[in-house]
Structure formats: structure tokens, C-alpha cells
Amino acid sequence: MDQLEEVVIADERWERLLELTGNAAATCYQCGTCTAVCPWGLVRQEPLSVRLLVRKAQLGIPDQDGQLWLCTHCAQCEAHCPRGVNVGQVIDGLRQLIWEQNQAPFGLPTMLWSLYWNNNPWSQPPSQRSLWAEGLGLPRFDPEQHEILLYAGCTASYDRRAQKIARAVVKILQAAGVTVGYLAEEEPCCGEPARSVGHTPFFHELAERAANTFERNGVAHLVTISPHCYDVFRNHYPRRDPNFHPLHYTQYLANLVEEGRLQFSGQVDQRITYQDPCYLGRYNNEYQAARHTLGAMPGAELVEMEPSAEESLCCGGGGGRMWLETEAGQRFGDLRVQQANQCGAKILATACPFCLACLEDSVKASRMTEIRVMDIAELALQAL
Numbered sequence: 507m508d509q510l511e512e513v514v515i516a517d518e519r520w521e522r523l524l525e526l527t528g529n530a531a532a533t534c535y536q537c538g539t540c541t542a543v544c545p546w547g548l549v550r551q552e553p554l555s556v557r558l559l560v561r562k563a564q565l566g567i568p569d570q571d572g573q574l575w576l577c578t579h580c581a582q583c584e585a586h587c588p589r590g591v592n593v594g595q596v597i598d599g600l601r602q603l604i605w606e607q608n609q610a611p612f613g614l615p616t617m618l619w620s621l622y623w624n625n626n627p628w629s630q631p632p633s634q635r636s637l638w639a640e641g642l643g644l645p646r647f648d649p650e651q652h653e654i655l656l657y658a659g660c661t662a663s664y665d666r667r668a669q670k671i672a673r674a675v676v677k678i679l680q681a682a683g684v685t686v687g688y689l690a691e692e693e694p695c696c697g698e699p700a701r702s703v704g705h706t707p708f709f710h711e712l713a714e715r716a717a718n719t720f721e722r723n724g725v726a727h728l729v730t731i732s733p734h735c736y737d738v739f740r741n742h743y744p745r746r747d748p749n750f751h752p753l754h755y756t757q758y759l760a761n762l763v764e765e766g767r768l769q770f771s772g773q774v775d776q777r778i779t780y781q782d783p784c785y786l787g788r789y790n791n792e793y794q795a796a797r798h799t800l801g802a803m804p805g806a807e808l809v810e811m812e813p814s815a816e817e818s819l820c821c822g823g824g825g826g827r828m829w830l831e832t833e834a835g836q837r838f839g840d841l842r843v844q845q846a847n848q849c850g851a852k853i854l855a856t857a858c859p860f861c862l863a864c865l866e867d868s869v870k871a872s873r874m875t876e877i878r879v880m881d882i883a884e885l886a887l888q889a890l
Contacts, residue, residue, distance in 0.1 A: 531560045625660075783857055853879075
């Protein structure tokens with residue numbers, strides 16, 4: 507007979523865990539819905555037991571087997587939870603406890619140190635943050651002259667593939683007659699990478715620093731490239747200025763189309779399917795902006811993958827997974843590109859740099875030649 511392991515729950519740790527998780531796990535009654543809908547069950551023989559992680563939080567037991575770091579913060583479990591448990595808050599609290607015990611996975615401390623020293627998670631020089639905008643004639647933001655501040659974010663500033671998204675957005679805005687500026691090297695990191703891996707205190711420090719920068723520069727209307735940046739600005743930042751209004755670029759483009767300022771004359775003539783980024787969809791209930799813009803492009807035929815919209819499959823890049831290794835055969839993107847292929851799409855479009863990276867990797871790994879991954883901004887520029 508197997509011996510049961512004795513677990514002693516320390517009062518101090520229990521109280522700390524309650525504090526960190528905001529007692530979010532209290533209403534969970536262990537129905538198992540969260541585990542059943544978690545996308546890890548699609549790619550692993552043993553699925554991620556979200557229910558077990560929440561139960562450990564209820565009992566004050568820390569995670570010791572690394573399962574906690576599999577969570578991509580896709581919020582699929584929260585969308586289906588019959589009790590409305592904020593599973594993400596539970597995960598973040600459990601992760602913060604691990605940071606306090608100096609037991610975080612290899613690679614994540616390096617990422618946080620890069621945020622501290624370099625103002626970006628990619629270990630790139632701060633002095634090169636604005637190089638992506640060379641040749642675009644993009645001016646330094648002036649609240650007296652510009653309608654919006656374009657916030658590129660760390661990934662679109664440094665990742666060569668994501669830079670193409672930012673450049674496309676600038677060209678579209680300029681073609682629509684929008685007066686737009688940026689903060690160049692002064693642009694702060696939004697802090698989302700720290701928040702995504704559960705280091706909440708550092709996130710708050712970065713958020714305060716960024717909020718100070720925006721306030722100092724008179725920023726009110728801000729448009730982001732990444733849904734991750736948009737989410738933290740909208741839902742997790744200190745509310746100092748009631749006029750501060752962040753938008754994701756797909757929302758802004760959809761508004762321009764609606765106002766008649768952005769009109770497409772170029773033929774796209776492609777069957778397109780759209781990958782809903784989790785941080786736009788389930789976190790911010792934004793499903794229509796990108797589809798509205800696609801629908802305005804001549805010749806674009808939009809087809810939906812199964813599943814899509816509220817049930818859309820995560821790309822696998824959230825929750826800090828971009829800085830952790832995911833084994834071959836366990837990548838959500840591999841399933842997603844197959845689903846795109848099954849609906850007959852020739853272009854798999856998305857609106858998130860992380861989705862773009864994960865899905866393009868899966869297309870390459872699958873050696874698929876019949877489908878191409880593109881960002882909505884790239885398609886919009888082509889349609890001009």
C-alpha cells in the first residue's frame with residue numbers, strides 16, 4: 507500500500523496565500539470544469555489539473571511540481587466556471603509565493619532583470635527602442651499636435667517580425683490622415699511581462715513608472731500594438747487621469763473605417779480566418795473590431811475556424827510561456843494551424859505579436875505551404 511505524504515500547513519503561509527490570492531479560490535467547489543476546458547488537455551496525455559491548483563490554494567499548499575507555470579492565462583477556465591472563480595488571480599498569487607521563495611523556473615529571473623536594466627524583457631539595448639520607426643517620419647508625441655500616441659511596446663520595438671506590424675500600423679494611420687506621434691526611447695515598458703509571471707510587486711513598480719511617463723507627456727489617447735499592453739493599460743493601471751483612454755489598434759482602425767477616414771481600394775481576394783487573441787477576446791470582450799476591418803477589405807472572404815470567438819483556442823504564448831520552453835508536440839499553435847487549414851483559409855490572421863510568433867512557428871514546424879500567417883495590420887496595408 508502506498509504511503510500517504512504528510513502535509514503540514516503553516517499558519518503564516520496559509521495567511522500569506524489568502525492575501526496573495528485575494529481569497530479568490532474560496533467559492534470553488536471542485537466541479538472540475540476548469541480542468542476539462544483547459545487547452546493543455548488537447549496536447550498532453552495528462553492534462554493540467556487547474557482544479558488541483560485551486561484546491562491547493564484553498565488548503566494553503568504551494569505548488570511543487572511545476573504545473574503552475576503551464577498556465578497561459580488564456581481565461582478559458584474562467585469563461586466556463588459556474589461559480590465565477592478568478593482562476594488567474596489564484597494562479598498569480600501562487601506564482602508570487604514561489605517568487606518570494608526564490609524558486610521561479612530557469613529563465614524567468616533573467617527576463618525580469620532585463621526589464622529592470624533594459625526597460626524590455628528581451629535583453630535588448632534601451633537605446634535601440636525606436637529604431638523600428640526609422641524612415642517613417644513618425645514625430646515625437648506632442649499632445650497639442652497629435653490625436654493619439656502610438657505605443658509600440660517591447661515586442662514590436664525589438665522583434666523583427668513584430669516590427670513589421672508596428673510599421674504597417676503607422677503607414678495606415680498616416681494614410682487615414684491621423685496625426686500620430688510616439689515616445690521614441692522614452693517609451694516605457696508596460697510591465698505586463700512581470701505581471702504575466704506573477705511578480706505583482708515589480709509590475710506595480712513598472713506601472714507607476716509608465717503612468718508617470720504618460721502623465722508627464724500629456725498622453726490621453728493611446729493606441730497599442732499588443733493586446734497584452736492594452737489589457738494592462740485598461741484593467742490594471744492606476745487611474746490618475748480620467749481622460750486616459752487606451753485602445754488596441756484593431757479597435758482604432760475599426761473606428762476609422764466606421765467614420766469613413768479609412769477606406770480600402772486594393773483587392774485582397776483571399777479566404778481569411780481570424781485567430782482571436784485571448785487578451786482581446788476573453789479578457790476584454792473584443793471580438794468584432796478585427797472582423798469589421800477585414801469585412802471592409804475588397805475581396806476578403808472571412809471564414810471561421812472551429813472553435814472561434816469566445817471558444818477560440820489560445821496560441822500558447824501568454825502567462826509567461828514566451829520565456830519558457832514548450833515541448834514539441836505540446837504546442838497549441840500546431841492544433842490551431844490545422845484548424846485554419848481545415849476551414850479552407852489561405853491566410854490565418856491575428857492581431858497579437860505573440861499569436862503571430864507562435865502560429866508562424868507552428869506553420870514552419872508543420873511544413874505547411876498552403877497557409878500564411880499575417881497580422882490584421884499587414885492585411886489592411888495591403889488593402890490600401
